Amino acid sequence: MALQNGEKCEVGSSSSGLIRVVLLLRVVAFFATAAATIVMALNKQTKTFVVATIGSNPISATLTAKFQHTPAFVFFVVANGMASIHNLLMIIADVFAPNFDYKGLRLAIIAILDMMTVALISGGVNAAVFMAELGKNGNSHARWNKICDKFGSFCDRGGGAIIASFVGLLFMLLITALSIIKLLKPKSHHNCSSLVP
Numbered sequence: 001m002a003l004q005n006g007e008k009c010e011v012g013s014s015s016s017g018l019i020r021v022v023l024l025l026r027v028v029a030f031f032a033t034a035a036a037t038i039v040m041a042l043n044k045q046t047k048t049f050v051v052a053t054i055g056s057n058p059i060s061a062t063l064t065a066k067f068q069h070t071p072a073f074v075f076f077v078v079a080n081g082m083a084s085i086h087n088l089l090m091i092i093a094d095v096f097a098p099n100f101d102y103k104g105l106r107l108a109i110i111a112i113l114d115m116m117t118v119a120l121i122s123g124g125v126n127a128a129v130f131m132a133e134l135g136k137n138g139n140s141h142a143r144w145n146k147i148c149d150k151f152g153s154f155c156d157r158g159g160g161a162i163i164a165s166f167v168g169l170l171f172m173l174l175i176t177a178l179s180i181i182k183l184l185k186p187k188s189h190h191n192c193s194s195l196v197p
Contacts (some may be wrong), residue, residue, distance in 0.1 A: 029168050044064065072128055077163075108183060115176055124165065135148050
C-alpha cells in the first residue's frame with residue numbers, strides 16, 4: 001500500500017513538472033506570436049520614386065508599402081493575434097484556475113484548441129512566406145515585379161515577423177504534443193500531502 005501511494009505521489013510530481021514546462025513554453029509562444037503580430041501590423045515604408053522626366057524636370061511619385069495591401073499579410077496578423085490571445089488565456093487559466101476540471105473535459109478542450117491554433121499559425125505563416133518570396137524574387141512567368149529591391153526595410157521587418165511566427169509555431173507544436181500526452185496520462189487521485197501522517 002505504501003508503495004502504491006509513493007507511486008501516485010511520483011506521478012503527481014511529474015505531472016506538476018509537465019504543467020510547468022507547458023506553461024513556460026506557452027509564455028515563449030505568446031511572446032513570439034505577439035512579436036510577429038506587432039511587427040507585421042506596424043510594418044510600413046514610404047518612398048519617393050522618379051517615374052518620368054519631362055524635359056529636365058523629373059516627375060516623382062510617393063508610394064507606401066503596408067501590410068494591409070496584401071490579404072496574406074492581413075491573414076498572418078489575424079492568425080498570430082488569435083494565437084497570442086489563445087496562449088494568454090491558457091496562461092491565465094493555468095495560473096489562476098489550475099485545478100478546475102470537469103471530468104477531464106478541460107484537458108481535451110485544451111488539446112483541441114492547441115491543435116486548431118497550430119493549424120491557424122501554420123496557415124498564416126505559410127501564406128506570408130509565399131508573399132514574401134514573391135516580393136523578394138517576383139514571378140517572371142506572371143510578370144509580377146519584385147518589390148524588396150525598392151522597399152528593403154518593409155521586407156526586412158516582414159522577414160523578422162515571419163521568423164518570430166515560425167518560432168511561435170515550433171513552440172505551439174511542442175505544446176500540442178505535451179497537451180496530448182497530458183490528456184492520455186493517467187491522473188493521480190491522491191495528493192502527496194495527504195499521505196504524510
